[in-house]
Amino acid sequence: MMPSEKKRGEFKKNTSGKRLSTMIMNDYLDLHRRAYEGAFVVWIAIIVPAELFGGFEKVVYAVPESHAALCAGKGTGPVLCEKAEGFGYSTDLCSYARIDIGTAFDGGRDSPTFGLPRPDLLISNTNNCSLLVKWFDVYHRAWGVPHLVLDIPFCYENQKERDFRYIMDQFGTLISTIEEMSGQRFDLDKARESVRLSSEAMKEWKRFLGFAAHRPSGITAFDSFVQMAPILTSRGTRRLVDHYRLLADETAEQVKNGIFPVPGEKYRLLWDNIAPWHQLRKMSGRLAGLGANITSASYTYCIGALEGEYDPYEFDGNDPLAWLARLQNFSVCPHGLNLRGMAMKDVIGRNAIDGVVFASNRSCKVYSLMQMDQMRYIREELGLPCVMIDVDHADVRKYSEETAFTRLEALLEMIDA
Amino acid sequence: MLYLYNDIVIYSGSRTVRYGGCPRYGGKGGGEMQSFPDSLVDLKSQGHTLIGCFPLYPPLELLHSFGLTPVVLWGLRQDITHLTRSDRHLQPYACGVARSLSEFVLSRGGELLDAIFMYNACDTLRNLPEILGSSLDRHGSPIPLFRLHIPAVPLSRAFASDYLNEGIRELIGELEKFTGRSFSAQTFLNSTGLYNRQRRLSRDLERLAAAGRLRFSDCSDFLLSAGRMSLDDHISILERTIREFNGRAPGHQGVRIMLSGILPPPVALLDAIERAGLTVVANDIAALRRSYDYLPAASADPGAYYQDLYRNHYPCTTILPSADSRLETIMQTVRESGVQGFIFVGEKFCEYEYFEIPAVKRMIEAEGVRTLELEIGMDDALNLDAYQTRIEAFAEMLLHETRGSRRDNDAV
Numbered sequence: 001m002m003p004s005e006k007k008r009g010e011f012k013k014n015t016s017g018k019r020l021s022t023m024i025m026n027d028y029l030d031l032h033r034r035a036y037e038g039a040f041v042v043w044i045a046i047i048v049p050a051e052l053f054g055g056f057e058k059v060v061y062a063v064p065e066s067h068a069a070l071c072a073g074k075g076t077g078p079v080l081c082e083k084a085e086g087f088g089y090s091t092d093l094c095s096y097a098r099i100d101i102g103t104a105f106d107g108g109r110d111s112p113t114f115g116l117p118r119p120d121l122l123i124s125n126t127n128n129c130s131l132l133v134k135w136f137d138v139y140h141r142a143w144g145v146p147h148l149v150l151d152i153p154f155c156y157e158n159q160k161e162r163d164f165r166y167i168m169d170q171f172g173t174l175i176s177t178i179e180e181m182s183g184q185r186f187d188l189d190k191a192r193e194s195v196r197l198s199s200e201a202m203k204e205w206k207r208f209l210g211f212a213a214h215r216p217s218g219i220t221a222f223d224s225f226v227q228m229a230p231i232l233t234s235r236g237t238r239r240l241v242d243h244y245r246l247l248a249d250e251t252a253e254q255v256k257n258g259i260f261p262v263p264g265e266k267y268r269l270l271w272d273n274i275a276p277w278h279q280l281r282k283m284s285g286r287l288a289g290l291g292a293n294i295t296s297a298s299y300t301y302c303i304g305a306l307e308g309e310y311d312p313y314e315f316d317g318n319d320p321l322a323w324l325a326r327l328q329n330f331s332v333c334p335h336g337l338n339l340r341g342m343a344m345k346d347v348i349g350r351n352a353i354d355g356v357v358f359a360s361n362r363s364c365k366v367y368s369l370m371q372m373d374q375m376r377y378i379r380e381e382l383g384l385p386c387v388m389i390d391v392d393h394a395d396v397r398k399y400s401e402e403t404a405f406t407r408l409e410a411l412l413e414m415i416d417a
Numbered sequence: 418m419l420y421l422y423n424d425i426v427i428y429s430g431s432r433t434v435r436y437g438g439c440p441r442y443g444g445k446g447g448g449e450m451q452s453f454p455d456s457l458v459d460l461k462s463q464g465h466t467l468i469g470c471f472p473l474y475p476p477l478e479l480l481h482s483f484g485l486t487p488v489v490l491w492g493l494r495q496d497i498t499h500l501t502r503s504d505r506h507l508q509p510y511a512c513g514v515a516r517s518l519s520e521f522v523l524s525r526g527g528e529l530l531d532a533i534f535m536y537n538a539c540d541t542l543r544n545l546p547e548i549l550g551s552s553l554d555r556h557g558s559p560i561p562l563f564r565l566h567i568p569a570v571p572l573s574r575a576f577a578s579d580y581l582n583e584g585i586r587e588l589i590g591e592l593e594k595f596t597g598r599s600f601s602a603q604t605f606l607n608s609t610g611l612y613n614r615q616r617r618l619s620r621d622l623e624r625l626a627a628a629g630r631l632r633f634s635d636c637s638d639f640l641l642s643a644g645r646m647s648l649d650d651h652i653s654i655l656e657r658t659i660r661e662f663n664g665r666a667p668g669h670q671g672v673r674i675m676l677s678g679i680l681p682p683p684v685a686l687l688d689a690i691e692r693a694g695l696t697v698v699a700n701d702i703a704a705l706r707r708s709y710d711y712l713p714a715a716s717a718d719p720g721a722y723y724q725d726l727y728r729n730h731y732p733c734t735t736i737l738p739s740a741d742s743r744l745e746t747i748m749q750t751v752r753e754s755g756v757q758g759f760i761f762v763g764e765k766f767c768e769y770e771y772f773e774i775p776a777v778k779r780m781i782e783a784e785g786v787r788t789l790e791l792e793i794g795m796d797d798a799l800n801l802d803a804y805q806t807r808i809e810a811f812a813e814m815l816l817h818e819t820r821g822s823r824r825d826n827d828a829v
């Protein structure tokens with residue numbers, strides 16, 4: 001056993017890991033149960049503001065992207081991708097979409113959650129990518145389920161006032177569509193409470209991520225990848241706040257006690273792109289063996305902040321819809337190079353990053369087709385070593401561990417040089 | 418490439434054949450080959466102010482009304498074979514349209530383009546402005562960039578049409594500053610009239626091709642040449658071409674097929690399709706029929722005009738609200754044109770197209786129409802043998818079935 005692995009073994013995963021598994025399992029069970037009992041089921045793209053559903057009595061939501069990530073993490077990504085390919089969907093399409101189509105058109109077989117309950121309404125959006133719209137159209141056509149699209153203008157600069165108004169108008173359509181289809185009334189106060197809880201949860205989330213600033217880091221980005229899951233299943237709930245508060249508290253306790261995920265941490269790295277769901281354990285373990293810790297990731301530090309920023313965007317208690325609309329460009333894909341660079345520069349400084357790993361992901365062109373320029377910026381403007389590796393976030397068939405590690409080791413050498 | 422037709426320069430995919438000078442149409446020959454960049458050099462030397470537009474359906478009329486000459490930057494693959502500059506910025510899994518556009522802008526844009534226009538046509542294109550802009554800035558050749566966000570929700574929703582109106586107003590303000598001209602409703606009206614004339618003529622030319630009076634491959638060349646010349650020149654070429662081919666007897670009609678995709682296949686493949694005995698009688702190509710099928714009502718009000726254009730546009734995989742009508746429209750065309758075969762010309766890595774192919778394919782095959790999928794990537798343009806073989810096999814199957822069904826009919 002490598003010494004660092006032994007030390008890593010001392011790092012207790014604390015109770016947050018177990019709590020997380022239980023929470024996710026319960027969330028999916030609850031989703032199926034409530035759908036069975038007649039709740040109105042909405043399938044949403046990740047960034048669709050799920051807090052709004054908290055304003056209804058009996059509306060439940062499922063996030064196909066999140067379910068696809070879970071499948072990839074549990075190792076069923078390739079078999080589900082192959083099913084979609086068998087139905088005629090190109091291997092060049094996003095692997096989340098292929099996993100989801102493979103699940104949906106085969107009755108949920110091979111899914112750790114037995115798939116998702118059939119939707120009454122599909123809500124996609126264009127902010128992360130417009131291919132989500134095309135993906136949801138597949139179900140709209142196959143099942144005749146109505147499909148509502150939220151159109152979120154891309155941010156080259158900070159969100160414009162008129163874009164904000166446009167988004168607010170669309171939230172109005174979303175609410176009235178659900179009211180009409182489900183026969184339920186929307187309660188703004190309940191939605192406000194969901195938003196308040198989300199905002200609180202995001203503060204705790206950022207407190208947790210903040211331990212990446214400690215040397216050695218109190219967390220790895222892989223922890224943040226795993227721990228982000230309930231944001232997609234429990235958004236706007238008290239249990240999410242409690243979970244992240246405990247997670248941050250437990251992490252603080254470990255740091256205080258000198259327990260670190262990579263105790264012999266020599267290299268502090270930043271990851272740019274979606275999590276490599278099929279490699280979480282392998283990659284983090286192998287990197288730890290090299291004394292390297294990917295402490296931060298753009299995929300998770302963007303959560304809860306405005307485009308181009310790091311700190312959480314706090315809810316002022318007034319209009320919950322306004323808070324949600326203003327946050328619609330937070331995730332990396334719906335904002336441009338300059339904003340991405342600003343946030344990355346901030347995190348590099350805060351967390352004393354030594355090098356950046358750009359995971360070029362052919363499944364997610366929106367995330368990836370800016371990385372060559374972003375890499376140039378980090379290298380030339382900030383003087384930090386960078387490397388680009390090829391990783392498909394959910395289709396392990398398109399990943400070569402050896403090729404990736406040859407490059408990662410080269411990055412560590414550059415840092416040493 | 419470009420060639421001369423009765424003193425008018427015409428773009429032609431990559432072939433040396435030419436109307437007027439084309440042996441197969443009995444012309445006298447004499448043409449001058451020109452690359453896409455060279456054609457822009459010519460336009461510039463004639464005093465045109467060129468605005469390079471990202472595909473697919475930019476508001477050409479508005480740009481034109483400000484005295485600009487819009488050139489839509491697609492279909493460059495034949496001219497841009499080396500991606501030296503764009504490969505420093507884009508991974509190879511960007512589609513060929515984006516890669517060749519980037520190569521052109523980065524290598525010749527500073528010298529040839531006075532401005533660039535882009536809208537949110539697709540995810541790949543939306544990522545490009547800053548990449549191209551910062552590189553051009555670094556190389557000391559910045560180009561002004563104009564952007565517009567066209568709602569991806571139905572324009573029947575009042576807030577969406579208001580949003581588009583506002584965007585157009587903003588764009589007009591920026592164009593006024595850039596050109597030093599004020600917006601003129603009358604000039605805009607004239608521009609809409611001219612573009613509608615071009616659309617009408619394009620449809621007429623396509624009908625001539627469907628009737629076998631000229632080859633689809635040549636028709637496609639004529640139509641694509643729109644992006645490389647002034648609007649007036651293109652209109653006059655279309656008029657003269659239509660006059661010439663109207664009088665010709667229909668050629669041999671092969672098995673009727675339809676093409677679908679972003680761009681028509683490379684010329685060598687179109688030739689292979691025709692050589693194999695297939696006749697393209699209909700298409701659902703973004704750079705062709707999807708671009709000119711709908712004629713908006715002429716208007717002096719850009720807001721009203723673009724509401725109409727984008728709301729009623731021929732369905733396209735990139736116009737998200739048109740998803741529901743797209744399948745119906747294709748089906749209707751398949752039925753009306755009586756095609757027996759349907760070829761998908763997939764633009765490699767274009768997710769918009771690839772998400773829809775399975776549904777379209779199922780629908781068409783249920784109608785008894787045979788389908789073939791081709792996938793054209795950046796490198797495939799140079800290595801088309803394998804595709805030719807597949808086209809020949811597809812054609813053989815269709816011809817065999819046609820003969821078989823004729824025999825069956827005779828027997829009855």
Ligand code: SF4
Nearest residue numbers: 094096128129363364
């Ligand atoms: S392409 Fe990227 S942003 Fe879009 S669904 Fe796939 S992973 Fe998400």
Ligand code: SF4
Nearest residue numbers: 512514539541764767
């Ligand atoms: S081919 Fe597809 S992906 Fe490429 S620019 Fe066109 S619409 Fe975008």
